[in-house]
Amino acid sequence: MEPQRAVLLIADISGYTEYMSTHRMSLAHAEVNTARMLDKMIDAAPGYDLIEIEGDAAFLSRPAGPGGTTSADEATVAEILDVAAWMHSAFHREREYVAKNLCPCSGCKEATNLKLKFVAHVGDVATQTIRQRRKLVGIDVILVHRLLKNPVNIPEYVLMSEELYRLADPGLADKVHEITPDLEGLGQVRAFYLDxxxxxxRQPALAAPSWPGRLGRTFSAAGKGMPYILGLRRPRVRTP
Known part of the structure; x- marks a missing residue:
């Protein structure tokens, strides 16, 4: 298939490895709770297609221009930052609800230690379908994943590739910081991040969960976690 221009966005939950406790009950609840957070994040990204869940991260994409056009100039940084803000808000709202259920296990109570970071890029991708699963391939797909390993020293950020940052409004320059990570197989690149x-x-304040709501979420985590406890399902792992 002929390559198309696309916006590529990865929302990555930080602290996932530490969160996935070795205790079987905590592990089961941690997996269920992480899935709930990922679901809420994906719902908060209208217009984006979910390409894959990669363990603790959601890889999303959309055509670079409205209506499927290929103009990278129409892939505005402002829109991407709005989506990142909505996803970040949805993640934290669900994270707080998880931590406020009635289950005392570390898989629930330690959810507040999780953070969310984003990597965004615009580039050329091709589509492959393998066993009815759609995948994006190409050097730009590799680049956006390589950018997850970077020297940014704040826990929650949006990191933009140089190609994407070039499309930004000049007024954004006062808010961003430049880094030049050396990426495996790609060499040194320029990238720009902001907190x-x-x-x-633009979301309403988080409403305090009611006791029935907390109880319902507790039973939901227990029920959905049972297949992991019984060994019928295994936790997700990040795709290499």
Whole structure:
């Protein structure tokens, strides 16, 4: 298939390895709770297709221009930052609800230690379908994944490739910081990041969960975690 221009966005949950406790009950609840957070994040990204769940991360994409056009100039940074803000807000709202259920296990109570970071890029991709699963391939797909390993020293951020940052409004320059990571197989590249907390999500304040709501979420985590406890399902792992 002929390559197409696309926006590539990875939302990556930080602290996942430590969160996935070795205790079987905690592990089961951690897996269920992480799935709930990922679901809420994906729902908060209208117009984006979920390409794959990669363990603790969601890999999403959309055509670079409205209506499937291939103009990279129309892939505005402002829109991507809005989506990152909505996803970040949805993640934290669900994370707080998880931590406030009535289950005392570490898989529930330690959810507050999780953070969320984003890597975004615009580039050329091709589509492959293998056993009815759609995958994106190409050097730009590799690049956006390689950028997950970077020297950014704040826990929650949006990191943009140089190609994407070039499309940004010049007024964004005062908010971003430049890094030049040396990526495996790709060499040194320029990238730009900003603190995700500087973005406005425009969502209502989190309502305090009711006791029935907390109880319902507790039973939900217990029920959905049972297949992991029984060994019928295994936790997700990140795709290499």
């Amino acid at each position: 995700v907390h500087t973005l406005e999500a």
